[in-house]
Structures are given as C-alpha cells and as structure tokens.
Amino acid sequence: MALVDDVRITVKAGNGGNGGTAKKQLFGSKKTAPDGGNGGNGGNIYFKGDANISDLSQFQFKKKIxxxxxxxxxxxxxxxANGEHTYVLVPFGTTVTDEATGDFVEILTDQPFCVATGGHGGMGNHDYKPDLDRLTPRHFEGGIGDERKLHLVLNMIADVGLVGLPNAGKSSLLKALTNAVPKVGAYPFTTLEPNLGAMGKIIIADIPGLIEGASGGKGLGIQFLKHIKKTKILLHCIASDEKDVATTYRTVREEFAGFDKILLEKNEVIVLTKKDLTTEKELLQKIEILKKINPQIITASIYEPESLEIVREKIISASEVL
Ligand SMILES: Nc1nc2c(ncn2[C@@H]2O[C@H](COP(=O)(O)OP(=O)(O)OP(=O)(O)O)[C@@H](O)[C@H]2O)c(=O)[nH]1
Ligand SMILES: [Mg+2]
Incomplete structure (x- = not known):
C-alpha cells in the first residue's frame, strides 16, 4: 500500500442549541411564564489511536469533519438533546498540530483526545433568575463550536525498516517477506512513497532508496527517513553485484548521520541481496569485507526460498532480543 502520511483537514465541533424562549399561559390568568428548555451542547471531536488503521488515507477526500x-x-x-460526539480513529503515531497555534499532540494510545469542543447549549428562559427579565431572554443563544485547521502527520511505527541505495532490492524483499505488493522495477527510484507490510505481528517498512547527499535533500529518501526513526531494526540492503560494498555501506550510513544520529545506534542487519547474481566466491569476499564493519550479515535472493527463511528468522530473533 502506498502510504498517505501528511494531510491537512478542518474540524468543526457542533454548535450549542439555542435555549427556548417560549412562554406558557398561566391557568386562569392573563399572565405568562417562561417555559423554554435549555439548548443541547454541541458535540466534541476526539481523536483516538487504533491499531487497525495504518495510514491517513481516510482524509484524502474527507477534508472536513x-x-x-x-x-x-x-x-x-x-x-x-446534546449533539453526539465524533470519534475519529487514526493510526498510532499520528501527530496532530493546530495550524493556528502550533500546539501539537502525538496520538499514542486509544484514549480519546479532544481536538475541538462543542458550543454550550443556550439557556432556556425557564432557567432565568427572577431578577433577570425572564420574558426578554438574553442568554438563549447556543455557543459556537470550535473550528480548527489541523495538520496531521503520521510517523509510522514500523518494527523493521528496509534501507539502502536505490535498486538494492528492498521492495522485492518486502514483497517476498510480507503480504505487501509494492512496485518493483529494474531502475532506481521505483519506490516513491513508503510501503508497509506485515510479517505476522512484525511491521516492515520499505522506503525509497537513499543516495549520496540525500540528507542534504538529494533524491527522495531523506524525507522518509523520519518513518524509520522509530523502528527497532534496520535491514540494510546491499546488492551482491555491487562492486564496492564497503563504500555503498558507508554512503548510506553517512546519510543516516546527516539526518539523525539515532539511526546509527539502531540494531542493524546487513542483507546482501540478489545473491543469485554473483558467484559464491565473490559473495564470500564481500561478506568478509562487510563483517569487519558489522558482523550481523546475511545473504538473500528472492529466488531462493531457503535464504528468505533465514531473513525471516533473523528478523524474528532480532525482534525478540529487543
Ligand atoms: N536476480 C535478482 N534480482 C532481484 C532480486 N531482488 C530484486 N531484484 C531485482 O532488482 C531490481 C530492483 O528491485 P526493487 O525491489 O525495486 O529495488 P528497491 O531497492 O526497492 O529500489 P528503489 O525502490 O528504486 O529504491 C528489480 O528489477 C528486481 O526484480 C534478487 O534476489 N535476485
Ligand atoms: Mg523500492
């Protein structure tokens, strides 16, 4: 699935109902007495985290709630009657920012968080104090519900992030390991938006490829690095047919450093992908070179199911350690 992770919407809480201004004729008298009931309160709007929702696509065409x-x-x-409250379900990890004030909150639980409060119901004239002129009511108008422009950004919470240069085989691996059906292509920058897939309970994110200078804005990947900030494990994919795997590795790590050093501290597993494209001898040489940098290294080919099994086991064991 392509991920919708940044939307702007408007929320409008309900207005309060007006208080009644009716008068009843008193029995056996020419006098009248106020008998207007109170207006109901307008409904509030709440945001709530929900594990079954994975992106913000519900807001693509529904811009006003x-x-x-x-x-x-x-x-x-x-x-x-009071207006009913509206509960909007969003993915965990959604940051909601009030565009006018800059106030923001990150939705991390299923506890409802109120983003717009409904207007108070107006006072019906039956509630007026005798010292107020009960027959010419002044406070009967219901309050106006809050209206706010909100900016929603999803920093998705994946457990595992697939990273590497363009064309390294990241999306192919996601496709082979999970239920996701990302686009795969024999050219760089096939992936333009992050993809998510589930391997059992483990969520894997595939982001666009990174290139040298990405942290300074080159290419595409950098804006998506925020999505892997919260992952626990990085699968650093390097194509086995790359000539200089150590330089390739460092290029990506330097972009991590340029973006946020927290990425360098994550548990990283190197995956030498497309192992079917190289000889056993060359593969062993490349493993030797990379092992000196990071001993957690495995090899894979989407055409060799047993190698994918090893990737799965590695992901599971790395997740259990954490
Ligand atoms: N022979 C072989 N080809 C592979 C393997 N995995 C991926 N490929 C091919 O490598 C090319 C790139 O694969 P993608 O999965 O799109 O690569 P990516 O890393 O997602 O690329 P970007 O989205 O551009 O960053 C495609 O032509 C794939 O078919 C593999 O294990 N063996
Ligand atoms: Mg891709």
Whole structure:
C-alpha cells in the first residue's frame, strides 16, 4: 500500500442549541411564564489511536469533519438533546498540530483526545433568575463550536525498516517477506512513497532508496527517513553485484548521520541481496569485507526460498532480543 502520511483537514465541533424562549399561559390568568428548555451542547471531536488503521488515507477526500449541533430547547421546558460526539480513529503515531497555534499532540494510545469542543447549549428562559427579565431572554443563544485547521502527520511505527541505495532490492524483499505488493522495477527510484507490510505481528517498512547527499535533500529518501526513526531494526540492503560494498555501506550510513544520529545506534542487519547474481566466491569476499564493519550479515535472493527463511528468522530473533 502506498502510504498517505501528511494531510491537512478542518474540524468543526457542533454548535450549542439555542435555549427556548417560549412562554406558557398561566391557568386562569392573563399572565405568562417562561417555559423554554435549555439548548443541547454541541458535540466534541476526539481523536483516538487504533491499531487497525495504518495510514491517513481516510482524509484524502474527507477534508472536513463536523460534529453534530445541539438541539434547540423547546417549550414545555423541554431541553434539547446534546449533539453526539465524533470519534475519529487514526493510526498510532499520528501527530496532530493546530495550524493556528502550533500546539501539537502525538496520538499514542486509544484514549480519546479532544481536538475541538462543542458550543454550550443556550439557556432556556425557564432557567432565568427572577431578577433577570425572564420574558426578554438574553442568554438563549447556543455557543459556537470550535473550528480548527489541523495538520496531521503520521510517523509510522514500523518494527523493521528496509534501507539502502536505490535498486538494492528492498521492495522485492518486502514483497517476498510480507503480504505487501509494492512496485518493483529494474531502475532506481521505483519506490516513491513508503510501503508497509506485515510479517505476522512484525511491521516492515520499505522506503525509497537513499543516495549520496540525500540528507542534504538529494533524491527522495531523506524525507522518509523520519518513518524509520522509530523502528527497532534496520535491514540494510546491499546488492551482491555491487562492486564496492564497503563504500555503498558507508554512503548510506553517512546519510543516516546527516539526518539523525539515532539511526546509527539502531540494531542493524546487513542483507546482501540478489545473491543469485554473483558467484559464491565473490559473495564470500564481500561478506568478509562487510563483517569487519558489522558482523550481523546475511545473504538473500528472492529466488531462493531457503535464504528468505533465514531473513525471516533473523528478523524474528532480532525482534525478540529487543
Ligand atoms: N536476480 C535478482 N534480482 C532481484 C532480486 N531482488 C530484486 N531484484 C531485482 O532488482 C531490481 C530492483 O528491485 P526493487 O525491489 O525495486 O529495488 P528497491 O531497492 O526497492 O529500489 P528503489 O525502490 O528504486 O529504491 C528489480 O528489477 C528486481 O526484480 C534478487 O534476489 N535476485
Ligand atoms: Mg523500492
């Protein structure tokens, strides 16, 4: 699935219902008495984290979320009903920023977080104090519900991140290991948006390839590095038919350093991909070179199921350690 991870929406909480201004005729008298009920409160809008939602695509075409208004108060002292609250389910890890104030919150639990409060219901005239002029009500208007422009950004919470140069075989590996069906191509920058896939309970993210200078803005990958900031394990993919695997490795690590050093501290497993494209001898030489830098190294080919089994086992064992 392509990931929608950055949207701007408007939320509008319900307005309060107006208080009633009715008067009843008093029995056996020419006098009247106020009997207008209170208006209902407008509905609030809450955001809640939900594990079944993986991106923000629900907001691509639904840019405004509106909660119900409170119902107006009626005569015979009937209070209007409160407008129903609206609960919006978002993926865990969604940051919600109020564009006007810059205030933000990261949704990390399923506890409802109120982003817009409904207006108070207006006071029905039956509630007026006798010292107020009960027959010319002043506070009957319901309050206006909050309206806010919100910027939602999903820093997705994947357990494992696939990183490497363009064309390293990252998306192919995601496809082979999970239920995801990312686009695969024999050219760099096939992946333009991050892809997510599930291997059992483990979520794997595949991001666009990184190139030298990416942390300074070159290519595509850098804007997506934020998505792997929270992963526990990085699978650093290097194609076995690369001539200088050590330089390739360092190129990507330097981009990590340029973006956020936290990436350098993550548990990293090197995967020499496309092992079918090289000889056993060459493969062993490349393993020897890379082992000196990081001893956690495995080899894989999407055409060799037993090698994929080893990748799976490595991911699972690395996840268990953490
Ligand atoms: N022979 C062989 N080819 C592979 C293997 N894995 C991937 N490829 C090929 O390598 C090319 C690039 O694969 P992708 O999975 O798109 O590479 P990527 O790293 O996701 O590339 P970007 O999205 O551009 O960063 C495609 O033509 C794949 O078919 C493999 O194990 N063996
Ligand atoms: Mg790709």
């Amino acid at each position: 509106v909660a119900a208004n409170g119902v107006n108060g009626l005569n015979k002292d009937l209070d209007g």
